[in-house]
Amino acid sequence: MDQSVCKHLQEFKEIPADKYYCEECVKTGGNWLHLRVCQTCGVVLCCDSSPNRHASKHAAQKHHPVITSAEPGERWAYCFIDDIGIELE
Numbered sequence: 001m002d003q004s005v006c007k008h009l010q011e012f013k014e015i016p017a018d019k020y021y022c023e024e025c026v027k028t029g030g031n032w033l034h035l036r037v038c039q040t041c042g043v044v045l046c047c048d049s050s051p052n053r054h055a056s057k058h059a060a061q062k063h064h065p066v067i068t069s070a071e072p073g074e075r076w077a078y079c080f081i082d083d084i085g086i087e088l089e
Contacts, residue, residue, distance in 0.1 A: 005079075005084055005086055006079050006081070006082035006084055008065040008066050008079045008081060008082065009066060009079050009082075009084065009086050012039045012066045012077065013039075014039065014068060014077075014088070015037055015038075015039055015042040015068075016037070017035065017037045017070035018042065018044070019044050020035060020044070020070065021035070021044065022035060022044065022046040022050070022052075022054055023043055023044055023045060023054075024045055024046070024052065024058075025052060025054065028052070030046075030050075030051060030052045031050065031051060032046035032047070032050040032052075032054075033046065033047060033049045033050045034046070034047040034049060034050065034069070034070075034071055035069070035070035035071060036067040036068065036069060036070060037067060037068050037069075037070050038055070038058060038059070038064050038066075038067055039064070039066040039067060039068055039077065040064035040065070040066070041062070041064060043058060044070055045058055055067050056080065059080040060080070065079050065080050065081040065082075066078065066080075067080070068088070075087060075088040075089070076088055
């Protein structure tokens with residue numbers, strides 16, 4: 001792992017998506033554009049380009065720093081606390 005990235009990205013163990021819908025948007029009847037997976041608890045939520053920005057809200061409320069993309073073909077992780085992203089192998 002690149003030593004120039006934050007400790008959150010150095011230490012997380014990848015949790016894959018187990019569903020392909022935003023759990024909060026389904027509850028509220030909302031829509032999403034792209035999906036993200038919380039790497040602390042595994043919840044699947046919508047991205048910041050989606051109207052409700054559930055992944056960002058979850059990270060702020062729960063203090064869960066790292067997400068990954070749940071989109072096919074995308075292999076990256078992002079830390080909300082340190083505002084840094086990395087490509088995953």
